[in-house]
Amino acid sequence: MITTLKGNNTGIDQTADLFDFYGDISEEKISRYTSIGVPTTPNLARKRSYFNRSWFVSSSQLWKTGSNTEVKAQIDYSHDRVKAYGNSTTSYFLDSGDKIILEDRSSLTRRNAITGKFTYEANAKAYYLNNTLKSDISWNSRALNTTGTLSNTQSAFRPEFLVSNNLQLIKRFGNRLVTFKSLNEWRSLPERLSVARGDAEYGERIAQNAFYTNERASLGFVIKRAVLSLDAGIAGYFRNLRTTLYGFEETQAPEDGAVTTDYMRVFVSPRFEWNYRRIELNLSVPLNLYSYFFSSGIKNRTEFFTSPTLNLRWHIMGRTTLSVRASARRSPANLHDIHNTAVMTDYRTFNTGADDYYTTSGQSVGAAFSYRNIYGLFLNASANYLWGKSKIGSMQDFIGDYVFYSYTSRPSRSQNFISYASVRKTVDFIDGAAGLTANYGHRKNSMYSQGHNTRYSGNSIGLNAFVSGSFTSMFNWDLKFVWNREEMKIEKLNSRSTDNFLYQGSFTLTPCRLITWTAGGEFYRNEIESGRFKNMFMLDTKVTFNISRRFEITASLNNILNRKSYSYTSYGALSSFEQASSLRGRELLISFYLKK
Numbered sequence: 001m002i003t004t005l006k007g008n009n010t011g012i013d014q015t016a017d018l019f020d021f022y023g024d025i026s027e028e029k030i031s032r033y034t035s036i037g038v039p040t041t042p043n044l045a046r047k048r049s050y051f052n053r054s055w056f057v058s059s060s061q062l063w064k065t066g067s068n069t070e071v072k073a074q075i076d077y078s079h080d081r082v083k084a085y086g087n088s089t090t091s092y093f094l095d096s097g098d099k100i101i102l103e104d105r106s107s108l109t110r111r112n113a114i115t116g117k118f119t120y121e122a123n124a125k126a127y128y129l130n131n132t133l134k135s136d137i138s139w140n141s142r143a144l145n146t147t148g149t150l151s152n153t154q155s156a157f158r159p160e161f162l163v164s165n166n167l168q169l170i171k172r173f174g175n176r177l178v179t180f181k182s183l184n185e186w187r188s189l190p191e192r193l194s195v196a197r198g199d200a201e202y203g204e205r206i207a208q209n210a211f212y213t214n215e216r217a218s219l220g221f222v223i224k225r226a227v228l229s230l231d232a233g234i235a236g237y238f239r240n241l242r243t244t245l246y247g248f249e250e251t252q253a254p255e256d257g258a259v260t261t262d263y264m265r266v267f268v269s270p271r272f273e274w275n276y277r278r279i280e281l282n283l284s285v286p287l288n289l290y291s292y293f294f295s296s297g298i299k300n301r302t303e304f305f306t307s308p309t310l311n312l313r314w315h316i317m318g319r320t321t322l323s324v325r326a327s328a329r330r331s332p333a334n335l336h337d338i339h340n341t342a343v344m345t346d347y348r349t350f351n352t353g354a355d356d357y358y359t360t361s362g363q364s365v366g367a368a369f370s371y372r373n374i375y376g377l378f379l380n381a382s383a384n385y386l387w388g389k390s391k392i393g394s395m396q397d398f399i400g401d402y403v404f405y406s407y408t409s410r411p412s413r414s415q416n417f418i419s420y421a422s423v424r425k426t427v428d429f430i431d432g433a434a435g436l437t438a439n440y441g442h443r444k445n446s447m448y449s450q451g452h453n454t455r456y457s458g459n460s461i462g463l464n465a466f467v468s469g470s471f472t473s474m475f476n477w478d479l480k481f482v483w484n485r486e487e488m489k490i491e492k493l494n495s496r497s498t499d500n501f502l503y504q505g506s507f508t509l510t511p512c513r514l515i516t517w518t519a520g521g522e523f524y525r526n527e528i529e530s531g532r533f534k535n536m537f538m539l540d541t542k543v544t545f546n547i548s549r550r551f552e553i554t555a556s557l558n559n560i561l562n563r564k565s566y567s568y569t570s571y572g573a574l575s576s577f578e579q580a581s582s583l584r585g586r587e588l589l590i591s592f593y594l595k596k
Contacts, residue, residue: 005056013054018058033343034158042570077112082109088102140157141155181217203245207243208241236263256341265290290304306330349403462485478506498526505521517542
């Protein structure tokens with residue numbers, strides 16, 4: 001048995017300690033509709049702005065029940081209380097003139113969660129069996145006070161309930177291994193959002209639950225240089241959604257709604273692999289037959305989907321590889337977007353969803369190259385181009401103080417290009433290394449805004465350079481430079497762009513075995529709007545006293561210059577978002593470590 005108890009209010013996020021690296025991700029997950037945005041600080045370490053009071057207890061047990069069998073159990077309970085502060089300016093770019101929303105926000109988020117995971121495992125000569133039963137229950141609440149253009153107070157209660165069972169059996173039949181998998185899970189996401197705005201009170205209640213089952217078997221054959229594998233099975237998804245709006249006049253919002261979005265799916269996924277000398281070929285052709293069953297006047301239907309993917313890898317030399325990839329797909333609709341009424345996501349935003357079934361299709365091609373040698377040189381590069389179309393397009397409309405996002409039966413197209421290149425080299429004369437990484441992305445899309453089809457495009461450019469080394473065994477150092485540019489172009493309007501810079505450096509000095517001193521700084525230069533920058537310099541230091549092999553004392557001083565705010569600008573679909581978030585102030589932390 002191992003039991004762990006942790007707690008802190010120092011800005012350390014402990015959720016990673018409870019992450020299940022071996023847990024399977026469901027192919028069909030229901031997601032929430034409400035979204036109360038809290039102040040965030042991208043490109044900045046989360047601990048800088050994480051005002052938390054968090055703790056958790058985790059207990060794991062293992063019992064050997066036989067020579068080939070064992071039972072494992074893990075139970076976790078966590079509590080997280082986080083505050084956030086900031087102000088923002090949201091600009092919606094419209095033909096009739098920009099619509100600007102000013103907000104000064106203060107949020108308080110609480111989360112309590114209990115998770116149980118119980119596993120039976122048998123590993124015998126003729127078979128392998130693993131059955132995992134999991135439950136996850138959480139109570140999540142968030143309160144957000146907003147002043148500015150539309151002053152209000154929002155409160156949301158969003159619990160989550162999950163029960164799942166995952167069975168895997170690998171059985172030997174002569175010289176063949178057949179894998180059976182069975183996944184069954186039930187999930188419920190009730191939501192309640194309340195808004196107080198002046199003398200008005202309004203909100204929404206959402207009830208959403210789904211059951212998902214997936215039963216499959218896999219078998220492989222080896223024929224000389226080729227491997228043929230087959231994955232086949234049946235899956236089912238049964239989902240109910242009910243929404244209830246209150247506090248609105250009949251002319252302001254659609255009526256309450258209820259819809260079921262169910263399907264049964266039969267699938268076969270053949271996969272072919274072939275190896276000849278330095279060439280590897282991989283072809284997969286998943287085949288899916290869906291039978292959909294809807295309510296609320298949406299027509300039932302049967303749809304066939306396939307998405308072939310071809311991968312070719314050529315090992316040009318022992319340390320040089322070239323890969324190419326191509327795929328084509330026709331994809332089913334996201335059932336989350338199909339509903340027959342408006343759903344309130346926050347105090348001023350509604351999503352009316354799609355009122356009928358739709359499909360999307362797309363293609364992609366890509367290539368990647370890698371090289372390394374015995375002298376410490378590493379080269380990597382990749383490029384991918386993706387394009388697609390959908391039978392529906394997205395819409396954005398403003399009605400009074402509210403913004404509505406919806407879908408239209410008019411088709412839409414999208415294009416994306418993503419590229420990456422990196423070079424790294426060991427540098428002997430400084431006992432270190434240096435590297436340079438560059439990336440470029442381009443996207444094109446369209447949205448119907450106030451009834452007009454508006455095309456827009458965006459570019460993202462990034463450059464990252466670093467060098468690190470050591471003068472002696474007592475002194476290590478590193479330097480880093482990061483540049484990111486975001487560009488947005490809306491037809492008939494001027495293009496917009498922002499540049500963000502980061503200069504970072506640190507060193508570690510160990511004059512003797514007893515003392516280790518580390519110090520570092522970061523200089524941020526973020527462009528908020530054209531020609532207007534926000535500069536911020538942060539400095540930290542830490543001294544460690546190694547009293548003995550079992551005992552040490554560390555003194556850390558963070559944010560020495562006591563910086564209080566971090567600002568940045570980002571772009572969305574036909575909008576920009578300028579944010580300034582509060583940071584944790586100057587902090588001194590003394591730590592004692594005792595190792596048994």
